[in-house]
Amino acid sequence: MSLSYSTIAWVACLARGRVENVSYAYKKTTSTDLMFKIFNAIGQISFAFASHAVALEIQAIIPSTHEKPSKIPMWKGIIGAYIINAICYFPVALVGYWAFGRDVEDNVLMEFERPSWLIASANLMVFIHVVGSYQVYAMPIFDLIEKVMVKRFKFPLGVALRLVVRSTYVAFTLLFGVTFPFFGDLLGLFGGFGFAPTAFFLPSIMWLIIKKPKRFSTYWFINWASIYVGVCIMLASTIGGLRNIITDASTKFYT
Template sequence: MQVNSHNNIQVDFPVDVLSLSIESKYFDDDGRPKRTGTVWTTSAHIITAVIGSGVLSLAWAIAQLGWIGGPSVMLMFASVNYYTSSLMADSYRSGHDPIHGKRNYTYMDAVRSNLGGVRVKICGLFQYLNLFGIAIGYTIATSISMKAIHRSNCFHKGGRKKACHTSGNPYTIMFGVIEIVLSQIPGLDQLWWLSLVAAIMSFTYSTIGLGLAVAQIAENGRLKGSLTGISVGIDTIKSPPPSEATVMKKANMISSIVTTSFYMLCGCMGYAAVGDLAPGNLLTGFAFYEPFWLLDIANIAVVIHLLGAYQVYCQPIFSFIEKLASKHYPESRLITREIKLHIPGFRPYKTNLFRLVWRTVFVFVTTIVAMLVPLFNDVLGILGALIFWPLVVYFPVEMYIARKKIPKWSSKWVCSRLLSVFCLMISIVAGVGSLVGLTIDLKAFQPFKIRY
């Protein structure tokens, strides 16, 4: 038995040889270290994960629909997300026992237990596609923020009429190189301070964007915008009591209220400050020019946040491919070979050859794609339209129907299916709109250049 910094104890022999008193003190019913997550820590992690750089695009999103449609749609999807998240919480344990049923540790485990078959692979495909898209989006967003820092200082020195053009390629490459290095650090996604830094940075740039919007509204002396919008042209939850599902539902409610309120505030204030000309990103589209140093701080916060967030979201892909390779090619020298990297001033760093090559190639691909199509809002829109229905609505609803054995054509069955179909239609419309926007933007686009 060894002590570690996170859960105080680590098992290196079977749990069943321990006495019941030790097991109840240090371990849960599945033999894993005692879970310590509460409603509040769980809510904090959800809020940290949800409030990201996309919050800076909400003013633009509301501008597309106006004062009536924008907030209404936001509230509607927040309600759908909360409802389906509650269904997912009930899928944490298999069977009808919310306290002693078999745990499902991942989304795919829950789908496997409740649905099985080919849908498990489909779920995994959408999950990893989502993570791959997020990696590309984060690369684009970081490059744009780094470029915005250069431009804000240029505008401050030379005035707003100065061209201040600069290529985003060096910043994209710089980000890629840093991520290649970070991707080789073992267990980076499990460092507790990484989430803390991400939370501080996300609230920093979001609050600055909100503050600048409020200041602009005060300067304007009125609220801009129109009713119809732009004209068409890692802690885990502790074991019961109460059950994990009950805790998770409370955390979902708290986090949904906090994030929706924050999103509404940022989006509506941004739209009220700038109106129908709201840019895709309040901090990089130069809806605000001064104080330039505050814009720099906000964009630096974006960069720091996304440097770590990239790794957190990519670790599941890294782990999945590496486990798959080890399973199918256990004797391959490429998979098993260990190498030493000599770093001046440090001890030799040991790593796996496949890990080094695979993770480097992954970061390289996401960097190249980001340079080829550096259109953050379009990528964000397509990704959201593609992922929303299957992962947020379809699978939770289908697992709910299967788990509760809801009779076909009963009122619950019909309502659940209608919700799923309605959200599918919304996703299709959103996807078509995002593709049209991407097509329009690509007409005036040159590869490997970031434009505003």
């Protein structure tokens, strides 16, 4: 799905051509605003390439033996996945910026009105993709909440508990999305606060604890560098995304 609607997006931009008086110059803004926008952009990038947690869940269900370890097909799958990821993102970013310059929308599909059937098809693909990915990322949260409700609050595990917990969670995320409909800002916030820890530095911390490599060895340096960079990404993008949400909400709240 993502490959399909991404292709529609950049091909539509290419067919549309550059808008009149397109500008590639920086928007006039204060140095503070620029800094926070850069922080938010870092979060958006980390969101786009932070699928390690899901990759581990997939690897956990792949049969693995000493003769045929699961890491071999998993490594091939990850390389293929990131190649497809790049094919989806980079053409949209490059062609979208070429067509609309500095005024391009966070969601480039919002720049188009015609042909209506094509834009509707792309948005339908986005919807189907998000519904599926929502299940993947929400299931661990459902499981965590239900365990807490059963163990700490002694609720009986069953259909009723799952219906209430999952419906409440979905309703909360829906309310949050309607209240703060700032696509780019939310990507930056969740990229930093939600995905940077699990993707960029927690795996390195766990690896150092388990493997205990020799201090100042190559792998020791690589993992500590990953931890340092990951923490910086988490702090910068979380602050940038949160600040931009507050700024946008002050002028666009429920409008």
